[in-house]
Amino acid sequence: MHGMLEDYRAGLGIDRAHDEADRRAKRRIGCPALILWSSRDDLELLYGDVLAVWEPWTTTRRGRSLDCGHHMAEEAPEELAGEILAFMRAA
Numbered sequence: 498m499h500g501m502l503e504d505y506r507a508g509l510g511i512d513r514a515h516d517e518a519d520r521r522a523k524r525r526i527g528c529p530a531l532i533l534w535s536s537r538d539d540l541e542l543l544y545g546d547v548l549a550v551w552e553p554w555t556t557t558r559r560g561r562s563l564d565c566g567h568h569m570a571e572e573a574p575e576e577l578a579g580e581i582l583a584f585m586r587a588a
Contacts, residue, residue: 525556531584532560533577538567559584 534540534547541562544550551558563580565572 520553526554527556529557529559529584529588530555531580532558533569533580534560534562535565535567535569535572536562537565 530551532548532551540547547562548558548560551560561580563569563573563576565576569577
């Protein structure tokens with residue numbers, strides 16, 4: 498629990514500062530990125546097109562939503578594993 502809360506805390510502090518520095522320096526993730534999210538969570542509601550959110554941060558990306566809630570690994574393990582394996586084979 499402590500580690501999980503520290504991760505959220507970092508997202509509001511040091512992670513945000515690092516993101517802003519990377520954005521100013523125009524740094525991007527140079528390797529292919531797999532973006533997966535749950536369709537029954539609020540990510541699309543909050544941010545709209547999830548892949549478009551990652552466009553300024555990545556050079557190559559692909560992804561989609563999985564039909565599950567917040568805990569993808571527990572709720573859709575086969576579908577998640579299949580996406581990861583297909584991504585790794587293509588890389």
